[in-house]
Amino acid sequence: MITFSLNGDSVSFKGDPNTPLLWVIRDDFKLKGSKFGCGAGLCGACTMHLDGAAIKTCVLPVAAAANKKVTTIEGLGNPEALHPLQAAWVKHNVPQCGYCQSGQIMAAAALIADKPDASSDDIDQAMSGNICRCGCYPRIKAAIASVAGNSQSYDATAVEATS
Amino acid sequence: MSAGASPGIKRRDFLRYSSFGLALSSGGITVLAAAKTAAPANSLNPYVMIHDDGRIVIAAPNPDVGQGVNTALPMIVAEELDADWQDVEVILAPIDASRYGAQFAGGSLSVRNRWDELRQMGAAAREMLLRSAAQQWGVPRVELTTQPSKVLHTPSGRTASFAELVAAATEQPVPADGEVVLKARADYRLLGQRVVNAAAADIVRGRPIFGIDVSVPDMVYATYVKCPQVGGVPKTANLDEVKALPGILDAFIIAGNAGPPSFDLRKSIHVAGGVAIVASNTWVAIKARRSLQVDWDTSAASTDDSRAIEATALSAAGRPTGERDVKRLGDPDSAFAKSSSIVSGVYATDFVSHAQLEPQSCVAHATSTEVEVWTSSQTPGFAQSTLAKLFELPAEAIAVHQIRGGGGFGRRLSNEYVREAAVISKHMGKPVKLQWMREDDMAFDFYRSPAYFGLQAALSETGELTGWRNHVVSVSSDGEEANYGAGYRGYNFPDDVVPNVHISQTMVASKTPTGAWRAPISNVYAFAEQSFLHELAEAAGKDHRDFLMAALGADKWFKPDDLASLNTVRARKAIAAVTQAAGWGRAIPKGRGLGLGFFFSHAGHVAEVAEVSVNADRQVTVHEVWVAADLGQIVNLSGAENQFQGSIVDGVSALADQRISIRSGAIEQTNFHQYPLLRLPQSPKINVEFLASDYPPSGAGEPALPPVAPAICNAVFNACGERIRSLPISRAGFKVV
Ligand code: FES
Ligand code: FES
Numbered sequence: 001m002i003t004f005s006l007n008g009d010s011v012s013f014k015g016d017p018n019t020p021l022l023w024v025i026r027d028d029f030k031l032k033g034s035k036f037g038c039g040a041g042l043c044g045a046c047t048m049h050l051d052g053a054a055i056k057t058c059v060l061p062v063a064a065a066a067n068k069k070v071t072t073i074e075g076l077g078n079p080e081a082l083h084p085l086q087a088a089w090v091k092h093n094v095p096q097c098g099y100c101q102s103g104q105i106m107a108a109a110a111l112i113a114d115k116p117d118a119s120s121d122d123i124d125q126a127m128s129g130n131i132c133r134c135g136c137y138p139r140i141k142a143a144i145a146s147v148a149g150n151s152q153s154y155d156a157t158a159v160e161a162t163s
Numbered sequence: 164m165s166a167g168a169s170p171g172i173k174r175r176d177f178l179r180y181s182s183f184g185l186a187l188s189s190g191g192i193t194v195l196a197a198a199k200t201a202a203p204a205n206s207l208n209p210y211v212m213i214h215d216d217g218r219i220v221i222a223a224p225n226p227d228v229g230q231g232v233n234t235a236l237p238m239i240v241a242e243e244l245d246a247d248w249q250d251v252e253v254i255l256a257p258i259d260a261s262r263y264g265a266q267f268a269g270g271s272l273s274v275r276n277r278w279d280e281l282r283q284m285g286a287a288a289r290e291m292l293l294r295s296a297a298q299q300w301g302v303p304r305v306e307l308t309t310q311p312s313k314v315l316h317t318p319s320g321r322t323a324s325f326a327e328l329v330a331a332a333t334e335q336p337v338p339a340d341g342e343v344v345l346k347a348r349a350d351y352r353l354l355g356q357r358v359v360n361a362a363a364a365d366i367v368r369g370r371p372i373f374g375i376d377v378s379v380p381d382m383v384y385a386t387y388v389k390c391p392q393v394g395g396v397p398k399t400a401n402l403d404e405v406k407a408l409p410g411i412l413d414a415f416i417i418a419g420n421a422g423p424p425s426f427d428l429r430k431s432i433h434v435a436g437g438v439a440i441v442a443s444n445t446w447v448a449i450k451a452r453r454s455l456q457v458d459w460d461t462s463a464a465s466t467d468d469s470r471a472i473e474a475t476a477l478s479a480a481g482r483p484t485g486e487r488d489v490k491r492l493g494d495p496d497s498a499f500a501k502s503s504s505i506v507s508g509v510y511a512t513d514f515v516s517h518a519q520l521e522p523q524s525c526v527a528h529a530t531s532t533e534v535e536v537w538t539s540s541q542t543p544g545f546a547q548s549t550l551a552k553l554f555e556l557p558a559e560a561i562a563v564h565q566i567r568g569g570g571g572f573g574r575r576l577s578n579e580y581v582r583e584a585a586v587i588s589k590h591m592g593k594p595v596k597l598q599w600m601r602e603d604d605m606a607f608d609f610y611r612s613p614a615y616f617g618l619q620a621a622l623s624e625t626g627e628l629t630g631w632r633n634h635v636v637s638v639s640s641d642g643e644e645a646n647y648g649a650g651y652r653g654y655n656f657p658d659d660v661v662p663n664v665h666i667s668q669t670m671v672a673s674k675t676p677t678g679a680w681r682a683p684i685s686n687v688y689a690f691a692e693q694s695f696l697h698e699l700a701e702a703a704g705k706d707h708r709d710f711l712m713a714a715l716g717a718d719k720w721f722k723p724d725d726l727a728s729l730n731t732v733r734a735r736k737a738i739a740a741v742t743q744a745a746g747w748g749r750a751i752p753k754g755r756g757l758g759l760g761f762f763f764s765h766a767g768h769v770a771e772v773a774e775v776s777v778n779a780d781r782q783v784t785v786h787e788v789w790v791a792a793d794l795g796q797i798v799n800l801s802g803a804e805n806q807f808q809g810s811i812v813d814g815v816s817a818l819a820d821q822r823i824s825i826r827s828g829a830i831e832q833t834n835f836h837q838y839p840l841l842r843l844p845q846s847p848k849i850n851v852e853f854l855a856s857d858y859p860p861s862g863a864g865e866p867a868l869p870p871v872a873p874a875i876c877n878a879v880f881n882a883c884g885e886r887i888r889s890l891p892i893s894r895a896g897f898k899v900v
Binding site: 016019020023024026027028030031032033034035036037038039040042043045072073074077082086089090091093094095096097098099100101102105123124125127128130131132133134135136137138139140141 | 227228229230231357358359360362363364365366367368369370371372373375376378384444445446447449450518519520521522567568569570571572598600601801802805806808809810811812813816834835836840841842843844846848849
């Protein structure tokens with residue numbers, strides 16, 4: 001049995017310890033925010049935090065999470081207030097299809113936690129493991145930069161839709 | 164709901180809404196706000212429902228796979244309804260042609276096709292609210308107007324919210340077309356503004372709104388293994404061994420149809436033969452694939468070799484004319500005979516895969532009498548009709564729920580994975596979620612067709628374009644008709660613009676399935692034609708912009724009043740705007756270049772300039788791209804801009820290093836390590852300008868894609884003097900960094 005913290009709750013998993021963390025979270029713990037894109041560590045759609053570091057979980061055996069802290073997109077921010085990056089994502093109207101975006105936000109959140117004033121190069125480097133097939137990169141970068149305080153923000157006049 | 168309110172919410176639709184609720188209660192999906200509106204109350208028409216608490220629910224009729232129509236279409240209704248957007252909740256409409264007509268996502272048609280209908284729906288609902296206020300207050304209708312989400316009696320200052328009026332408004336007869344006056348454009352409050360995607364808040368929270376997130380009670384998990392050689396079918400497999408693995412519920416052969424599938428969206432009920440593995444969860448099913456051994460019958464399978472196809476096609480395209488004439492305008496032969504110079508160029512593009520980020524999945528529950536599916540199909544209507552045909556059931560027995568899709572680009576137009584899921588479910592007697600692997604997605608796509616163009620132009624002594632030949636070499640599975648996306652594109656430039664035109668065609672055999680890939684046909688035509696026009700400008704010793712402007716000929720709308728036809732006035736405006744924005748003609752440092760491309764497709768006139776640099780190692784940096792477009796009126800400025808930015812990124816991504824190669828009928832690439840997509844650091848700065856336009860709005864998903872490749876390849880030429888005539892540019896050793 002593998003025990004770990006999932007978004008602050010202690011949970012345990014009894015199945016095959018080689019099961020990738022992504023599928024444990026999606027199928028067993030029913031949190032669907034983390035996505036399956038490639039299953040090979042190539043796209044970042046499955047990015048979660050393991051003890052605060054951004055990790056591609058489609059290739060991470062759940063055993064590697066034993067006694068560690070796993071945070072998923074559902075555990076970022078809290079029900080009342082979005083994480084500043086989530087809010088920036090909405091304000092910049094980043095998503096197109098949106099499928100990559102929880103992975104993008106988790107990768108960005110690990111960067112911002114580590115470097116609150118991340119530079120343009122820091123952003124490029126931290127985000128290069130996450131594919132956005134729809135090509136939202138200009139907005140992803142603008143949203144992160146706005147939180148990092150070196151805003152190259154545009155589209156700031158966007159009207160928020162009721163959600 | 165009054166009998167007069169056409170055509171009414173039927174019991175069947177109520178059940179469909181309920182089934183969303185059912186899925187939700189089992190910890191499954193939320194579909195935008197559908198969960199909060201289990202039963203549509205106070206409906207004024209199929210699009211507008213207003214709740215007592217003030218929420219205004221607007222149904223989004225067409226699938227959204229990232230093109231933003233779940234925001235844009237409800238905005239059109241909200242504008243004419245005069246709803247405060249802050250009060251609006253968007254739900255996904257049930258699939259029901261009787262109320263919503265053709266519900267599909269393709270051809271950048273959602274906004275264009277629904278523009279009149281949705282304005283009418285919004286305005287009619289508003290009129291019902293106004294009339295009910297007039298009746299309640301005993302005042303003439305003409306003294307009433309609306310402010311966002313409320314009715315105002317101007318003389319008395321009396322107001323009532325839509326929510327207060329809606330119950331009585333449902334008793335009003337539905338105004339006929341022409342009985343309501345649509346808003347003047349100057350009175351728009353919402354259209355043309357920047358509006359955040361209606362799904363953004365759910366997306367950033369990771370809410371379960373995608374096809375892959377659907378779960379229904381008693382659902383089991385399936386994977387489906389098909390023959391790598393496309394069109395092969397299973398003879399035998401080690402099923403007992405697979406069934407013995409822990410967690411495996413079943414493994415069985417589906418005989419299926421032998422031979423590659425066709426991209427016939429309306430008719431195809433093709434189910435590729437394969438082996439289904441069904442398990443208690445996704446990973447157990449995936450893992451079992453490693454233990455599966457299948458003996459395939461490949462007698463009807465494709466034997467394509469992409470290198471051989473290309474070699475045959477290129478040698479054909481080197482001839483100025485092909486096996487059959489497509490059209491002759493003027494006297495091309497004498498134009499070429501009399502020309503002062505002839506310029507030739509053979510252009511080629513490879514097979515390309517869609518690689519939408521969400522691999523195909525579908526939840527299906529099929530019994531002997533009913534089939535219910537949850538799918539991110541771009542053509543849910545065809546999912547319904549082809550399932551009915553496949554299972555020999557009446558259409559009413561097939562329920563299709565539209566679910567948001569993680570990218571489409573044309574990949575979700577076909578419904579073969581929906582049929583696979585339904586067949587597996589019927590065998591299991593249970594709801595099944597079929598999950599494709601990335602490897603399945605890449606191996607069993609309907610690819611963008613390769614295209615080959617042998618282009619020739621006749622130039623006069625003064626450098627005017629007097630003749631145009633295009634020998635279109637098309638892949639064809641039967642030698643008669645071009646495969647999807649490989650053919651001649653129809654009436655457009657250079658017809659009736661260049662005085663003498665000869666189009667001919669030659670077929671080259673290929674059985675690999677092809678389909679619609681973002682701006683089909685246009686994407687490859689644009690690269691060839693717009694690069695070649697730059698070659699001609701160079702040969703004529705003219706500025707590219709000036710040459711292009713002149714090549715468009717006289718002011719002309721190809722089919723007056725048909726928005727889907729080229730209008731050279733609008734084209735020239737876009738070219739003028741983009742070259743001005745990019746500073747065309749400015750001094751550029753050595754090793755850098757500006758390149759221009761224009762294309763008309765999907766009712767959009769789009770011109771682009773790219774600025775690139777090329778170093779000695781053939782590394783190409785795309786620094787900046789400018790886009791100017793006449794798309795007609797803009798519905799959601801932020802959404803349209805996002806589509807354009809995405810199209811530029813997609814264009815760079817595809818031209819850089821995306822190619823599918825085929826050996827013995829099997830696709831050689833399996834995942835993103837062999838099929839790279841552009842990453843954030845390679846993404847250029849993008850400037851989008853939508854030209855002021857009074858034409859009706861057209862779709863933003865596709866028309867910005869075609870000009871990208873020629874703009875960049877022309878810029879590469881201007882930077883380093885080397886002409887690129889084959890995509891991706893990695894084939895010539897260039898690398899986008
Ligand atoms: S799904 Fe994990 S990196 Fe792609
Ligand atoms: S928004 Fe579609 S993949 Fe990023």
